[in-house]
Amino acid sequence: MKKLLVIIESQKSGWKATDLDILGFFEKQDNLEVSAFALGEKPEEIKKTPSALKHVVFNKELQFYNPKALASVVTSYLKKKSFDFVISTSTLKTKDYFPVVCANLKSPYFNEIQEFKLSKEGILSLTKSLYSGKAVCQFEISQQSSPIFCLFQANQVKASYKIGENYSNFENYSNFENYSNFEISLEKNPIQHLEFKKREGNLKDLSEAEIIVSGGRGMQNPENFKFLEELAKTIGATVGASRAVTDAGWRPYNEQVGQTGKTVSPKLYIACGISGAIQHLAGMQNSKCIVVINKDSSAPFFKKCSYGLVGDLFQILPLLNQALKKP
Ligand SMILES: Cc1cc2nc3c(=O)[nH]c(=O)nc-3n(C[C@H](O)[C@H](O)[C@H](O)COP(=O)(O)OP(=O)(O)OC[C@H]3O[C@@H](n4cnc5c(N)ncnc54)[C@H](O)[C@@H]3O)c2cc1C
Incomplete structure (x- = not known):
């Protein structure tokens, strides 16, 4: 054996x-x-x-x-x-x-x-x-x-x-x-730990999250990410982002999903205002269920999703949050 x-x-x-x-x-x-x-x-x-x-x-x-x-x-x-x-x-x-x-x-x-x-x-x-x-x-x-x-x-x-x-x-x-409970010999360590600063925002690391709500350039500005944070709180999700968002400085780089960001494989991935570029898909295509919210019905992400909602995310997200909050 x-x-x-x-x-x-x-x-x-x-x-x-x-x-x-x-x-x-x-x-x-x-x-x-x-x-x-x-x-x-x-x-x-x-x-x-x-x-x-x-x-x-x-x-x-x-x-x-x-x-x-x-x-x-x-x-x-x-x-x-x-x-x-x-x-x-x-x-x-x-x-x-x-x-x-x-x-x-x-x-x-x-x-x-x-x-x-x-x-x-x-x-x-x-x-x-x-x-x-x-x-x-x-x-x-x-x-x-x-x-x-x-x-x-x-x-x-x-x-x-x-x-x-x-x-x-x-x-x-x-x-x-x-x-x-067994004998170990720890080598003298050249790395000295000076300080631990707790990161604000996500409690769970993206790569381990079971549910992710991700925002793209369609979120329009960093303040609008409050819609994603509210939904994330309701459903116990972690917030992710596209590279357009992290490059613009709207969200930190550790939230970027994709080829040059994190590879994730949650049970549910909700993409809001993300077009679905190949480099973004590279980091999340193993998600079990993919939901896409985009106002452009020809966005490439719709070809890769389990469920697609064509519409304005600023109308859909508050309604979705409200509906999911109900007992
Ligand atoms: C070498 C290389 C590596 C890269 N690595 C990554 C990576 O790791 N991760 C990554 O994400 N990208 C990566 N990219 C960039 C990638 O090619 C795309 O440019 C990027 O993913 C686009 O981000 P986006 O979808 O948020 O923005 P956009 O492509 O601009 O899409 C925004 C979308 O939002 C929609 N939208 C706008 N307003 C609304 C609204 N009110 N309601 C609903 N929908 C709306 C639009 O219809 C559009 O589809 C990489 C590129 C290169 C060349």
Whole structure:
């Protein structure tokens, strides 16, 4: 039986939800032995812990963005343990430190994976999109000499994971700010963390959001984004934007969706006043359901959407918000 490790990011509020989805997905496969390893900030509530979680490292050095420390902990862990596959969610953090771990261990690395299938004969097939979604690439791997590292696009796999009270592995945990239940040696870190500034606006990162409401040049000015923010609040969505908007300075760059922005794959993507240029579609075409609001019926986005509303967004958005607010 092949061994698979899911790396989970731990945060003060708990375990990263998209990593738990991945864990739940793999635990349902019968030809894999699945375990998990968590690292990051000490969660407030350790009692709610996935049963597959065997080892944890909570350390101040890992609390903030620190790719060198993350790479060094994961490398030292994997030098002691043996796995066939190492999996996590594709995030800014993992995209930075996974390649370093792979280089350290001379292992292959696949990013933005959409499908992972392991046959009874042990042949692995992976699917990912290429060239801004214009092509789909499939890899088949029948032999391996080191663990294969894969980062999954967020929300590609969904399997609700039931967290029970499985914390017996972590006795004496609550006494320590820095805690690990296996031996790690953290290299002296050249990166010093000076300050943490909380970003205003979106609480949930775009690449992990389940619902996104995005605005384009059709929003006309930055003040009008209040219509999107109100709708986002009503339906628990995260606000995104086209490049025309971020280039104009109406919204911050971390909200840009597309080829040169973030790749997102929410359950629902609502595009308001966005024409649907190929570079925008490249970042969101894996969304499960796409709703387009545009006053121009010939906008290219209408060819790519699940539902289209031809009309003025300034009339539609307040009505939509009102209707969705009703109990
Ligand atoms: C190398 C490269 C990389 C790029 N990367 C990205 C990227 O990552 N992300 C990205 O988004 N773009 C990217 N672009 C830019 C992209 O080509 C488009 O220029 C951009 O997406 C257009 O943004 P937009 O749809 O908001 O604006 P526009 O194309 O101007 O469209 C505005 C739309 O709003 C509609 N509209 C106007 N008023 C209303 C109203 N009242 N009600 C309803 N609809 C209305 C209009 O009909 C129109 O369709 C890139 C371009 C290049 C060359």
